[in-house]
Amino acid sequence: MATATVPTPTRSADPPRRRGLTVAKKRQYRAAYLFVLPFFVIFLAMIIVPLAYAGYLSFFRRQLIGGVSFVGFENYAKALTDASFLSSVARMAGFLVVQVPVMLGLSLFFALALDSGMTRLSKIIRLGIFVPYAVPSVVAALMWGYLYGPDFGPFAQVAGLLGLPAPPFLTSTGMFFSIINVVNWEFIGYNMIIIYAALRSIPPELYEAGRVDGASEKRIAWSIKIPHVRPALVLTVIFSVIGTFQLFNEPNLLRTVAPTVIGNAYTPNLYAYSLAFVNQDVNYAAAIAFLLGIVIMALSYAVQLWNQRKENRS
C-alpha cells in the first residue's frame, strides 16, 4: 500500500479560497465540467433513464385485455415464488460453481506459463488463446452448435467411425457442460490477459530477492506471483459472476439446435427476454431484471467482502 507521505493541506487556508475563485480558476472549472459533460449526458440517457423507466414499469401490470394497472410490488412477489425464475437462478449458481474455478484456474495457469518466459512463440500462443474472445459470441455459439451436431458434427462423425454412439452434447445433462465449454473457450483468453498484465507489473527485484533466498520457480510463482495478482483475480471473479448470471447469447443460439432442451427460462436473462418479447409482459420482465440485478450485486459484494477479509488477515 502507498505510504502517506503526501502532506495534508491545512484546513485554515482552504475555505476563503473557495469562495473567491479567480477568473482563471473559474474558467478552468468550467472547462473541466464541459469535458465531463458528455460522459454525464450519456450516463444519464443510457443508464439512469432506462433503469428508472424499467423500475417504473415493474410496478405495473398490463394485460392484452383490460389495460394497465398499478400493482406495487406484486410482480416482485410473483417472481420470488416463480419456479421458472428460481430454477434459472439456481442453474446459474450451479454454473458459477462449476465453470468459474475451471476457467480462472486455466487462465492463471496460462498467464503464469507465458510470464515464465520459458515458452517459445509466447506472443503467438498468447494471441491464440486470446483470439476466441475476439470471436463474437454469436458466431462462437453457431460454430459450437455445428461441432456438437449429433448427426453430422465432426465429434459425432469421429465417434461413428470408431463405432461409438455420438457424444451427448445436446441432451439435457450434456448441455450444461456444453455451454460451460463454450464459455470457457471464449473467456479463458480474456481473463488470462488481465492476469498476465498484473504479472508483468510485479517488480523483478522481488524475483531476484527470492532467487537469492534459494526459491525455485514454482515457489516464486506460489509465494510471489499469485499473491501479487490477487486484485486482478478478484476482478476476474467479479466479472465472471456478472457474466454468468447474464448468460444469454450462448444458450439462445444453441437453442436452435436443441430447442426442447433449452427452455424459455434456461437462464434468468433468457427468461426476462421471453417474458418481454414473447409473452408481451414487459412489466414482469422488468421486475425479473431488477431482481437479477440484485442477485448479481449481492454476489459481487460478497466476493469483495471475502477478499477484504482475507487481505486484512494477511
Add this chain to the structure above:
Amino acid sequence: MSTLTRRGFLGTMSLASAAVFFAACSGGGDDGPAAPSAGPQVSQADIDAAMAKPTTLTFWTWVPDIQNEVDLFEKKYPAIKVELVNVGQGAPHYQKLRAAIQSGQGAPDVTQMEFQYIPSFTLGDNLLDISGYGAGAIKDQYPEWVWSQVSTGDVVYAVPQDVGPMGLLYRDDLLADAGVEVPTTWEAFVTAAADYRKANPKSYLTNLAPNQPGQIIGYLWQAGARPFAYDGDKTVTVDLASEAGKKVVALWGEMLAAGSLSVDPDFTDSWYQGLANGKYASWPTAAWGPVFLQGTAKKTSGQWRAVPLPQWDEAAPASGNWGGSTDAVLKSSANPIAAAQLALYINTAKESALKLATEQFLFPPSTTILEDPEVADQESPFFGGQKVNATFTEISATVTPDFGWLPFMDFVYTNFNETLGKAIADKGDLTAGLQAWQDAVAGYAKDQGFTLA
C-alpha cells in the same frame, strides 16, 4: 437456395417470436374492438381520383425481388411511388411493426403478415377493413378456407399472398428399395414407418420435429381439430386437447414408442443434411415445401414425389395448412385507397400474381392463378417431371375451412417447445404433453384478461 430460405414462409417457423414492449392493444381500450361489420364502400370515382394523385406508399415485406411486382404497379399508376422496406422476417418484422404502431409514427401503409398473426393485430384494431376498397369483390377467387383466414363476416383484413396446404413429399427410390408402399392412410403410415425402419435401419420414414408447432397444427387441422378461436372481442377458445387432437398425438406417440421416427429439430443444418442424405425418406410439408426442398437437397433431384397427406378417412380427403402470408393495410395509413389498391394489385392482378407464383415460387392462394397453365402445367424435374403444382392445387381444395387463430400465437408457438415439443424430444407421453400445452395456453389467456369459451 438463398432466395428460398428468405422466403416468407420461414417467418412462420420462427418460433422465438416476439412482440414489443407495448403490444397490440393500443390505447388501453377496456372494451376491445367492436364486433366486425363491413366498412364504408369507396366508389370507383374515388379510387380513380386517389390513384391519379401523387402519393408515396411505404410497403414492408420480406419477399425477395418483390420490386418486380411493384414495378408493374407503378407502371400502371405512375402517380404512386412505393417505398419498399424489409425490416426482417418473422419475429423482428412483427416486433418492429408493433413498435411503430405504438409510437404512432413510422408504420407502413401496407405490410406483409402471416395468416396466424392477423388476429393479434385486429385485437389492437390496427388493420384497415379493405372490403369497401375493392377487396370485397375478390372473394370468389379463393377457396373458402383461404378467405376465412383473412376475413370475419363481411370485413376483410388482408389480401392473401401465398398459402401452404399440406401434402407428403417422399423419396421414391428409398421407399422402393425398402419395399414399402406409399401409405395413403395414417394407419398405414404407422405400419409403413415400422417396416421401412426394419428394411433400412440407417433411415426413418419421416422426422417429427419437436420445435415445429406449425406442422403439428397442420396435422390437427387436417384431423378436424379446431384448437383456437377468437370472437374479436374478449373471448377465446383453447381446445388443443380435444378428441381429434388426442387422436393425432396418440398416432405419432405410437410411432415414437416403436422407434420408427427421428425427432430432429427442423430447419437446422443437421436437418438439411438429413434431407439431402436420405436420413428421412419423407417430409409431410406445405405447398412451399417442394421448391424449398429443391434448394436444400439438390443432389437427390429426380427421386422425390408429391402426394396428398395420409388420410384419417379416405372417403373424405382432408388437409391442413402450414404457413403462408398476406398483405394488409394499416388503419393508420394516410392513403388508404392507394394502399389497398397496392395490396390488391400485387396479389390479384394476373401479371403480378403469376410472377409471384412462377418467379418467386410462392404457392398462389387464388384458384384463378392456380388454374393458369403457366402454374398448373409446370413440370418439375426435381420431382421426376411431376406436375407438383397441380398436385397441391388438388390438395388445396381439400383443406377444411373455418380454422381460427388466437390473438397471441407468439406465446402458443413458443410454449410448444416447453410442453408437447418437449414430450416429443424426450419420446415421452405425447397426450400429457398436449394437455400441458393446452393448460399453459389457457392459463396465459386467462392471465391476459381473456374469457375462455
